[in-house]
Amino acid sequence: MNPLLVFFGATCAAMVVAPAARAAESPALAAVSARPAEDPHYADDQRQFQGIPSIAMTPGGRLWATWYSGGAGEGPDNYVLLATSADRGRTWSKPVQVIDPPSPVRGYDAVVWCDPRGRLWWFHAQTYGSWDGRAGVWARVSTNADDPLPTWSEPRRITDGIMMNKPTVTRGGRWLFPIARWALKPSASMPGGKRPPVPNPYLAWDPNAIGSHVYKSDDAGATITRLGTAKIPDVRYDEHHAIERRDGTLWMLARTNTGISESTSADGGVTWSPGQPSAIPNAPSRFCIRRLASGNLLLVKHNPPMDQPWLVASRVQPSWRQRSHLTAYLSSDDGLTWQGGLLVDERLVVSYPDADQGTDGMIYLIYDHDRESDREILLARFSEAEVAEGKISRPGSELRLLVNRATGVRP
DSSP states (O other): OOHHHHHHHHHHHHHHHHHHHTTTTOGGGSOOOOEEOOSGGGSGGGOOOEEEEEEEEOTTSOEEEEEEEOSSSSSTTOEEEEEEESSTTSSOOSOOEEEOOOTTEEEEEEEEEEOTTSOEEEEEEEEESSOOSOBOEEEEEESOTTSSSOOOOOOEEEESBBOOSOOEEOTTSOEEEEEEEOSOOGGGSSGGGOSOOOOGGGOOOOGGGOEEEEEEESSTTSSOEEEEEEOOTTOSSOOOEEEEOTTSOEEEEEEOSSSEEEEEESSTTSSOOOOEEOSOOOOSSOOEEEEOTTSOEEEEESOGGGHHHHHTTOOOOOOOOOSOOEEEEEESSTTSSOEEEEEEEOSTTEEEEEEEEOTTSOEEEEEEEOTTTTOEEEEEEEOHHHHHHTSOOSTTOEEEEEEEEOOOOOO
8 A cells, every 4th residue: 555645544545535526526626646757748849838837855855846838828738747856956857747637627836845754745736627716736745755756645635726835834833735716707717718618517616715725734734624714805816825923923925916915814824814915016926935944034026126115115116017037035024124135037027936945055946937938947046145145156056047948839
């Protein structure tokens, strides 16, 4: 028997069986196992689109990167890929594994995360068509992710929704999972009808389920249940983070249509303050915030031309909204003030940063560049001191390391 199933026990087994039993309700509720990406269909020269990456480092120092591709853009042909590096990101394998649901079920919005026990989690979202109003977060776990080809537990459907960022582990050992139900009706999922409609039997739109939810686990992921929900205005793709502050409160930051909004919880995540715009300016795109080993917060976001007023505590926010000038900052006071400013990539259409701090203390930042033209997944490797200094100055630090480039001929 798979030792991961033994670890998760009856609870996990039940959660694996339930989605299979619901597959008749919608094909998107059927489990899809990871498999080797050996088919030429998944080769770099066949892929026409890719982006939305995530990165994690194992205790042994192996890096794992995941992103999604398939088709000519975001839609029902998408699938999730996994690649690895054994030399701290200087060189990368071709995609070694894939999660590819049968079309028109879509696999997308993947996250990799190494938990406190050293196990690698690989999450992804699954929906019918481009967006059925419900989606669902699936997870699989590996206990041998220092190997070049890990083995995985059976796929487990955690809940409805989408999880775009890594879990947070509190000082008390609770795991917090930021899972959202989008405020996006399936019939309006893409202006101009660029995404095909979802047949009525597979629609699962529930306006009462909308929100930036936080799920919890007190048993190292064996059971995961909803803890509380923040209601944040002007949100379509929440892409939220939940950060534990030093005073024990939780601080949620979420992507909105105009930048970043925030909410706080003083009772461990059960109740949340009404969402309101944050003082942090950003393009309407995913950003990354993480607690570093030093205790400082790392923030990676767009648009330094907007940042000078922010850094001097002004709430004046210019309206420049382009996805460019991806820049890293530090805070030593739980986000009250920010320092530094390491410019990672100044080009247009750089987006969706995700970061992990390695066993070597270095920060590993992954992001995408030009999902439909250059189609690059890129890595930056730098130290916390370099973020504070605002420049790369130490041996081993590098920008724009290539993780993967898709080169398929676009229609």
